Amino acid sequence: MSPARGTRTRKPSATSTPAKKAPTSKQSTTSELPDDRPGIGHKVNLLEAMTRIRRFEERCVELYSAAKIRGFVHLYIGEEAVAVGVSEALTPEDAVVSTYREHGHALARGIPAEAVMAEMYGRTTGCSGGRGGSMHLFDASRRFYGGNAIVAGGLPLAAGLALADRMRARPRVTCCFFGDGAFAEGEFHETANLAALWGLPLLLVCENNLYAMGTAIERHEAQTDLAMRAASYGMVAWAVDGMDVEAVEQAARRAAESIRAGAGPHFLELRTYRFRAHSMYDPDRYRDKEEVEQWKNRDPITRLVDRMRENDELGDKELARIEQQVTDEIDRAVETAEQAPEEPAENLLRHVTSAPVEVN
Amino acid sequence: MGATGQPQEPKTTYREAMREALREALRSDDRVFLMGEDVGRYGGCFGVSLGLLEEFGPERVRDTPLSESAFVGAGIGAALAGMRPIVEIMTVNFSLLALDQILNNAATLLHMSGGQLPVPLVIRMTTGAGRQLAAQHSHSLEGWYAHIPGIRVLAPATIEDARHMLAPALADRDPVLIFEHGSLYNASGELPPPTAPVDLEHAAIRRPGTDISLITYGGSLPKALAAADELAAEGISADVIDLRTLRPLDDAAITGSVARTHRVVVIDEAWRTGSLAAEVSARIAEESFYDLDAPVERVCSAEVPIPYARRLEEAALPQTADIVAAAHRVVE
Numbered sequence: 224m225s226p227a228r229g230t231r232t233r234k235p236s237a238t239s240t241p242a243k244k245a246p247t248s249k250q251s252t253t254s255e256l257p258d259d260r261p262g263i264g265h266k267v268n269l270l271e272a273m274t275r276i277r278r279f280e281e282r283c284v285e286l287y288s289a290a291k292i293r294g295f296v297h298l299y300i301g302e303e304a305v306a307v308g309v310s311e312a313l314t315p316e317d318a319v320v321s322t323y324r325e326h327g328h329a330l331a332r333g334i335p336a337e338a339v340m341a342e343m344y345g346r347t348t349g350c351s352g353g354r355g356g357s358m359h360l361f362d363a364s365r366r367f368y369g370g371n372a373i374v375a376g377g378l379p380l381a382a383g384l385a386l387a388d389r390m391r392a393r394p395r396v397t398c399c400f401f402g403d404g405a406f407a408e409g410e411f412h413e414t415a416n417l418a419a420l421w422g423l424p425l426l427l428v429c430e431n432n433l434y435a436m437g438t439a440i441e442r443h444e445a446q447t448d449l450a451m452r453a454a455s456y457g458m459v460a461w462a463v464d465g466m467d468v469e470a471v472e473q474a475a476r477r478a479a480e481s482i483r484a485g486a487g488p489h490f491l492e493l494r495t496y497r498f499r500a501h502s503m504y505d506p507d508r509y510r511d512k513e514e515v516e517q518w519k520n521r522d523p524i525t526r527l528v529d530r531m532r533e534n535d536e537l538g539d540k541e542l543a544r545i546e547q548q549v550t551d552e553i554d555r556a557v558e559t560a561e562q563a564p565e566e567p568a569e570n571l572l573r574h575v576t577s578a579p580v581e582v583n
Numbered sequence: 584m585g586a587t588g589q590p591q592e593p594k595t596t597y598r599e600a601m602r603e604a605l606r607e608a609l610r611s612d613d614r615v616f617l618m619g620e621d622v623g624r625y626g627g628c629f630g631v632s633l634g635l636l637e638e639f640g641p642e643r644v645r646d647t648p649l650s651e652s653a654f655v656g657a658g659i660g661a662a663l664a665g666m667r668p669i670v671e672i673m674t675v676n677f678s679l680l681a682l683d684q685i686l687n688n689a690a691t692l693l694h695m696s697g698g699q700l701p702v703p704l705v706i707r708m709t710t711g712a713g714r715q716l717a718a719q720h721s722h723s724l725e726g727w728y729a730h731i732p733g734i735r736v737l738a739p740a741t742i743e744d745a746r747h748m749l750a751p752a753l754a755d756r757d758p759v760l761i762f763e764h765g766s767l768y769n770a771s772g773e774l775p776p777p778t779a780p781v782d783l784e785h786a787a788i789r790r791p792g793t794d795i796s797l798i799t800y801g802g803s804l805p806k807a808l809a810a811a812d813e814l815a816a817e818g819i820s821a822d823v824i825d826l827r828t829l830r831p832l833d834d835a836a837i838t839g840s841v842a843r844t845h846r847v848v849v850i851d852e853a854w855r856t857g858s859l860a861a862e863v864s865a866r867i868a869e870e871s872f873y874d875l876d877a878p879v880e881r882v883c884s885a886e887v888p889i890p891y892a893r894r895l896e897e898a899a900l901p902q903t904a905d906i907v908a909a910a911h912r913v914v915e
Contacts, residue, residue, distance in 0.1 A: 318664070320660075349697070350697075351695060351696050351697040351699075352696075352697020352698065353697065354694055354695055354696075354697050355695045355696065355697070359695040359696070361692075361695065361696035361697070361699055361700060362699070363696065363699040363700055368660075368663060368700065369692070369695070369696070370695070370696075371687075371688070373683055373687050376656075376683055376684070376687055376688060378653075378656070379652055379653045379654075379655065379656020379657050379659070379660065379684055380656045380657075380659050380660040380663070380684075380688055381660060382653060382656065382657045382660060383656060383657035383658060383659055383660020383661040383662070383663070383664070383668075384660040384661070384663060384664045385660070386657050386660065386661050386666075387660065387661040387663075387664030387665060387666045388664065390616070390642060390661075390666065391665070391666075397660075409652065410652050410653065410656070410683070413648070413650035413652055413653030414653050414656070416648055416650065416653070417647070417648060417650060417653045417654065417657060420648065573698065574693050574694045574696075574697060574698040575693070575694055575732045575733050576693070576732075576733060576735075576757045577693065577701050577755075577756035577757050578757075
């Protein structure tokens with residue numbers, strides 16, 4: 224990972240740059256069978272998780288073009304290392320709050336592809352019962368709290384989840400994903416202030432993909448060093464290479480450990496890029512093709528594959544196995560979504576209030 | 584002992600009743616906490632939470648920055664995580680800074696999540712004019728909130744409701760907004776022991792009558808009752824309905840009153856256009872048209888940002904004389 228930048232903290236002891244060695248990084252190359260070497264199985268898992276997100280969304284593009292799924296669909300392609308790396312650092316007891324570009328977060332959190340795909344189809348079996356769609360994925364059992372399509376709207380909510388844990392002395396972390404666009408919203412700054420003021424166990428994960436919808440960060444932020452700005456609230460803040468899943472995981476683990484130890488909110492600026500347009504409606508006229516191509520050279524999946532191959536940690540067979548497994552999983556998801564029942568219209572008014580049906 | 588020699592309930596104010604309700608809530612459930620601007624050290628912008636910080640400590644009586652969106656959103660998140668937050672916003676005018684959280688999250692999460700995420704949250708705020716606070720502290724926007732599916736909107740107008748509505752509001756699994764009219768805090772009276780649990784479903788008949796229905800809520804209730812007194816002196820018997828719950832509206836109470844009196848004046852301190860009074864009037868047109876002997880009259884605020892000057896403010900707001908005049912037009 225890149226060195227910490229703009230790191231500020233009230234407690235000098237918590238200021239150090241992240242450790243060079245992550246708990247999951249390669250530790251040995253002496254075993255005969257690659258998969259038995261410590262850490263390799265974990266890397267395979269990271270690769271599989273990123274591949275699942277990539278292939279899931281590629282399928283979404285096809286399904287959208289075929290008018291099988293509709294609405295706003297915001298693809299995460301290119302940013303998979305962020306969701307996967309951060310999710311690896313969280314436990315099932317932790318909470319996740321996400322945005323409208325959350326397929327990757329949802330899948331990395333362990334919501335089955337079937338439940339996510341069924342939601343894309345608007346089916347009863349979808350993870351939000353067909354009422355949320357692409358932008359509003361929820362899973363209470365996995366403490367996945369959406370799926371918020373108001374930029375920065377999830378941040379105050381995340382502070383509240385963290386506040387409850389703090390008041391109950393539960394050693395949990397609430398992780399909130401948001402984009403660089405959210406930095407211009409008051410809700411980010413109100414939340415950062417509140418979280419630092421109250422020392423909340425909150426992991427703020429800014430996916431800086433350099434664009435707020437179609438507006439480049441230089442055109443929407445007076446100061447583009449986001450980690451530095453977050454640090455000004457008195458929280459630990461690191462800028463990390465968001466295209467390197469191991470670097471992301473390493474930083475997220477360190478931050479989560481520190482939060483669990485009571486050091487208050489931490490901020491990660493993950494520098495990443497979306498290879499696709501903002502949404503399926505977006506003609507993507509605001510970016511140079513060369514810029515996109517340059518970032519594609521840093522594709523987080525290719526990077527991990529290349530690195531594992533260089534270290535003799537991944538063979539063709541294993542790679543093919545991962546692809547096959549993920550493809551099968553998504554095929555099944557599409558198939559079950561196609562067959563899943565649609566919510567009957569007479570259920571329209573369900574879940575407006577907890578009462579059976581609101582009649583007026 | 585009172586002058587008659589009978590035992591008397593001690594007098595209490597609306598403010599004290601609300602405080603007692605908060606105290607009871609904090610005592611009876613350790614998931615409950617109060618959060619908002621100046622609720623702790625200051626004792627509440629309107630003195631409602633005075634003394635609660637000393638009794639319950641800063642974790643549970645929590646002063647917040649002036650960040651309506653953040654602390655309302657934090658209330659939503661805490662509710663999702665098993666707490667029972669009571670969030671105080673100083674006035675409905677400031678609640679607009681938190682409207683995103685109230686509408687897009689609190690009112691919406693249950694539905695968007697397919698029923699997985701109820702938000703058991705109570706938000707209290709003051710509303711209304713009458714204290715020469717000018718436009719940005721004087722508006723009545725509870726009708727806007729009553730527009731939103733997914734939340735319950737309460738307007739306690741009496742000391743009893745101020746004392747007893749909070750507990751059922753906290754027991755509700757969904758977000759409840761409580762609007763306290765600023766001019767009611769000093770209202771004083773006896774607080775009888777509750778005869779039945781307060782329900783949040785039904786309007787109350789504050790004064791039964793046979794000639795005309797005065798339908799109102801919140802800060803306009805005392806004015807409607809005063810108007811009913813004047814009308815009674817003229818031999819006109821007014822049925823005064825206190826809506827109490829602005830969402831969901833108690834349709835049966837409205838149609839029942841119209842069926843008894845056949846004549847209606849709706850009193851609402853909000854602006855006439857698009858007001859709750861407009862909703863009530865429309866429902867009467869839909870449900871009770873053939874019961875009516877005269878067109879429905881509305882007494883609302885003038886269509887003007889509420890001015891500071893006393894004479895202008897009084898002219899902008901529904902007053903007892905306006906209600907009496909409207910009743911005369913309907914009854915004639």
